[in-house]
Amino acid sequence: AQSVTQPDIHITVSEGASLELRCNYSYGATPYLFWYVQSPGQGLQLLLKYFSGDTLVQGIKGFEAEFKRSQSSFNLRKPSVHWSDAAEYFCAVGAPAGTASKLTFGTGTRLQVTL
């Protein structure tokens, strides 16, 4: 069964500092990987996704993530955090085409940004 682990429940960073949110997945084949962001009171917005190809993917709002197969990781990074980045971030793994196409989410990491 597929699973996602986000080991950090809550992270606080200063505005302008760099950010890395950790995500480890468990899946038997090549996964589809996603990062979503949820601002307070809002739905989920896709930040970026990895299906194949270049293991470093760029997303919206200046975020990037790197797929490392050997470490089963898909960590999210941003060089300089803005106060508006304060939100909850979810990593998700999806089954590839031809299967049940289920998305499995991690438990989320809440990001607080101090000024």
Place this chain on the structure above:
Amino acid sequence: EAQVTQNPRYLITVTGKKLTVTCSQNMNHEYMSWYRQDPGLGLRQIYYSMNVEVTDKGDVPEGYKVSRKEKRNFPLILESPSPNQTSLYFCASRPPRQGMNTEAFFGQGTRLTVV
């Protein structure tokens, strides 16, 4: 505009009173699903549907029903709501599986409180 629309956004109800949360998408997606979001647990899948008249249980289906009579609509039914179903609910849809982008699009969420 491509979107997934849920109604209502907020709902307070009493134990045992049947309710339906509607979900509609305008992207002609085959795959639709319902998730519930609870603090510390992330998003968990309740039910999903691969196409019209094809539905199946997700990870936490107890106490819920769904139907898929039309491609665009996927209502979530709580026949006899209980307080442990107080949660934030999200509907999502995805394009066809075979060889296509499998990004999921989410509705804005429905916050349900059962008293």
